[in-house]
Amino acid sequence: MLPQRDYARALEPLLVQASGYARSILRNRADAEDAVQTAALRGLERLGSYDELRPFKAWWFAILRNCCIDTMRRAQRRPTCAIEGDVADERSDEPAPDWEALDRALETLSDNHREIVRLRYFADLSYAEIAEALSIPAGTVMSRLYHARLALAATLQEETR
């Protein structure tokens, strides 16, 4: 079991990616920050259940994913329909991510494929870590990511025409 100090140290390099991942689901900076904070504390409480032989990043992102799902349930909103309310929440000194283009592209994907894309791009997890976080084989990760990219590429190509 990791001591609390080691846990905080292990979490530190993941926080920026974690915020992006949470934001890609919740579409709101404040909600994303709350979800990351909640996941940090929830992980601390569950340190006893962490198996050090498993990848820490995958374990913790699985917790963060559940926190985001909880936040969405509480807010009773779908992950892809909060763009308008989100705009005012963004800090003006930062470029707002092009959610609309991403939304249109992600809409073409199944839930499974969408989740793989988020974990790969926003959380920056490796195939092995995604497999661990979602409890699926690494070969399935490779296959789903390929099909997700194909679908995204087709959608993005249509948009540029």
Next chain:
Amino acid sequence: MNDFDPAELSAFLDGELSPARAGEIEALIATDPGMRSAFEQLKRADQQLKSVAEAAAFRPDIHWPGPARWRAESWLALPLAVVMFAWVTEKLDPAMTTAFFVNTISLVLFIACLAQLALGEMRASRSA
């Protein structure tokens, strides 16, 4: 090339193949125009997603609770404070300065423990 799986193009893009397999895929992309076109298409999608992911990320402020050890000590100190207060009250004359001093310390300790525990519970419920 043996048993080529199109999904390997995607894995190649992510650097997830063994060096030997990556070399084979690289050669395939270089020699097969259809394969090169498919790879370029995947690469474009990859770059667009990466730029959105980069823009979405920010550094959050994380507020950590007080050390867990201090919370555990509070639970231990709470009954100790009560016992100390009861023992001193029973054994010593309350008018004595020492007894008054010890009882005051016990009460302060008791209140501090309660405050610390209440704070800890508030943080725990916020994180749940």
